[in-house]
Amino acid sequence: MSKDKSAKVATPQPVRGTQDMLGDFADRFAHVVETFERVRRLYGFKRVEVPVIEPTAVFARSLGETTDVVSKEMYSFEDRGGESVTLRPEFTAGIARAYITNGWQQFAPLKVATHGPLFRYERPQKGRYRQFHQLDAEVLGSDNPLADAELLVFADQLLKELGIADGVVLTLNTLGDAESRDAWRAALVAHFEGHSGALSEDSLSRLDRNPLRILDSKDPRDRPVADSAPDIDAFLTGAAQDFFGAVTAGLDAAGVAWTRNARLVRGLDYYRHTAFEFVTDRLGAQGTVLGGGRYDGLIENLGGPATPAVGWAAGIERLAMLLTEDAIDNRLDAVIAVEDDDQLAFAMQALAGLRGSGFAAEIVATGSPRKRFDKAAKIPAHALISVSTRDGVPHVNVRGESKRAKDVEAHLPSSPRT
RNA sequence: GCGAUCGUAGCUCAGUUGGUUAGAGCACCGGUUUGUGGUACCGGGGGUCGCGGGUUCAAGUCCCGUCGAUCGCCCCA
Structure with a gap:
């Protein structure tokens, strides 16, 4: 974002009544x-x-x-x-x-x-x-x-x-x-005209334009007249x-x-x-x-x-x-937290392997390394995978008890031998 | 087109009868703590208080206008 506030341009707003959807x-x-x-x-x-x-x-x-x-x-x-x-x-x-x-x-x-x-x-x-x-x-x-x-x-x-x-x-x-409808409509108009004094202003204008609509008017003043109007059944x-x-x-x-x-x-x-x-x-x-x-x-x-x-x-x-x-399950299959940048290549390999095998997976490899586990833990996923270094080699830990989590674990690459 | 309610940080909101430099939580960034751990603490960036005008010594706060949003009416193919 520009720091030159004097050069700030007005952002066009969305057209009224349109919407953007995310997530x-x-x-x-x-x-x-x-x-x-x-x-x-x-x-x-x-x-x-x-x-x-x-x-x-x-x-x-x-x-x-x-x-x-x-x-x-x-x-x-x-x-x-x-x-x-x-x-x-x-x-x-x-x-x-x-x-x-x-x-x-x-x-x-x-x-x-x-x-x-x-x-x-x-x-x-x-x-x-x-x-x-x-x-x-x-x-x-x-x-x-x-x-x-x-x-x-x-x-x-x-x-x-x-x-x-x-x-x-x-x-x-x-x-x-068509025949039934015309007969019913005529009967409705006659009914409403007979009670026109009891109708709301809106319904009086409907009487000319669209008399059938009086039947489902929300105005309480119209309800007695609308409710007592004839059903179509007698005209079918x-x-x-x-x-x-x-x-x-x-x-x-x-x-x-x-x-x-x-x-x-x-x-x-x-x-x-x-x-x-x-x-x-x-x-x-x-x-x-x-x-x-x-x-x-x-x-x-x-x-x-x-x-x-x-x-x-x-x-x-x-x-x-x-x-x-619960209609939508957005959970990923796996989230990988890279807790040591020395293992980034290994983690990327694991990530590509998982995705290539049909698992939905995400990686957390930015920001403070010691906070990446917590950040990854907040992303909904079946399996939470941490990658760190132990004894000079990649160390992988998988958390998650579901069947999907076990499947993920089975598809992880084994640690390279030294 | 009509009516009501509401516009304060990226998000959700607080802000007293108008009174210092406008706050919190979440989110983001950094640090400390913990060290198989979803914890806690410290710090940081980020605000024309929707916009314009008015009243006042003083306006986020009161008044008018305007724009936008929400809910309802009208309409509903």
């Missing part, structure tokens, strides 16, 4: 991704990669051109050719675009999975960043309720293998087919009832626990049938750890053929926060 949290993040990659193979989901940047129209269509979301909450800008482009705020629209433009209809039904960074221009809060990361799984080109069930069983197994299923509950609802067509019944039967057969949440909704019109969220009470206001649903109308909205599809996404940071302390 433990980065390991937890990687553990979530690795577990996802392993489990998705068990379910036959192909890996798919789609661009981080797309024409703004891809997301504008998926989100409804008029909403605040498009105008205020996306990272959009003009490229040098004057085209409006957007950093992806979700995976689904980009995958749907790729499905159309690459002719992936030929592979239908297509099961794909991906993960990576997403961008939303929002105010950061707990577990919610402007650049964040998600896991994503989609089934495109299937109108079979077993596809919904398979995705949910996949999600359930993922959460169980991550060890965070305790305290997480699958909440499930149906939005019906026979086909929609059968569809939902087949999804829940699939879950029951696979042993996946679920609860009905008749208040769980999706605002956008292309959502049909199944809507679901895995919810925890351990993350404050941001309780959803994995959510998704069926979006049979989206691909058509993007100019493609009418194509049924269903999928889910989950925030990697949130999942990483929920991992238990």
Whole structure:
């Protein structure tokens, strides 16, 4: 670092809502991704990669051109050719675009999975960043309720293998087919308009924009009206009832626990049938750890053929926060403390030998030699190896009782003979 | 966009009704002690007290503004 303070330059700060990860949290993040990659193979989901940047129209269509979301909450800008482009705020629209433009209809039904960074221009809060990361799984080109069930069983197994299923509950609802949804929506609007005097200001504006959202309002003034609103059940067509019944039967057969949440909704019109969220009470206001649903109308909205599809996404940071302390074992196999610089070459040879044999190993060979043992002892490892000089030759001592420590000891070079 | 809380060393924090030269622990560096040892002690480096303005004899402390962070609201694709 420069000692000339007058020449000090201002360090650029990170972009608001971005984060840097180091050590433990980065390991937890990687553990979530690795577990996802392993489990998705068990379910036959192909890996798919789609661009981080797309024409703004891809997301504008998926989100409804008029909403605040498009105008205020996306990272959009003009490229040098004057085209409006957007950093992806979700995976689904980009995958749907790729499905159309690459002719992936030929592979239908297509099961794909991906993960990576997403961008939303929002105010950061707990577990919610402007650049964040998600896991994503989609089934495109299937109108079979077993596809919904398979995705949910996949999600359930993922959460169980991550060890965070305790305290997480699958909440499930149906939005019906287009006919059911329209009838229910009309009944809801009539109900809310009949009680408009009792609604909060926020919900009065929702009544115009997005009346379904009143159902899950957090404002206590809205709860009586929302709780007394009609469920969709009375408006479901026979086909929609059968569809939902087949999804829940699939879950029951696979042993996946679920609860009905008749208040769980999706605002956008292309959502049909199944809507679901895995919810925890351990993350404050941001309780959803994995959510998704069926979006049979989206691909058509993007100019493609009418194509049924269903999928889910989950925030990697949130999942990483929920991992238990012991989910990650960062311990090295061995740490070598070089207590005498005359034995540095010997210690380096031992270190290279261990690493070459597949052991994770670190060396402590700087600073005061008499403090190196204590320094090494603070590094989590199965085996603590000290190297000193006794009778003019390297003297090695190994501490550690685990099987791994014994393996390490067996791979150390023997002391050179004099 | 709105509200609340908070910004002091690399990290976690203390700092009294405003009052000498702003402290501790951890971390880092050096020394002593111990000598199969994760101990203890001594010392050292490191701070525009987020930034700017104001009140005052005097501001880390009070006031205003600003930037940032956190939590919540809105939104949630």
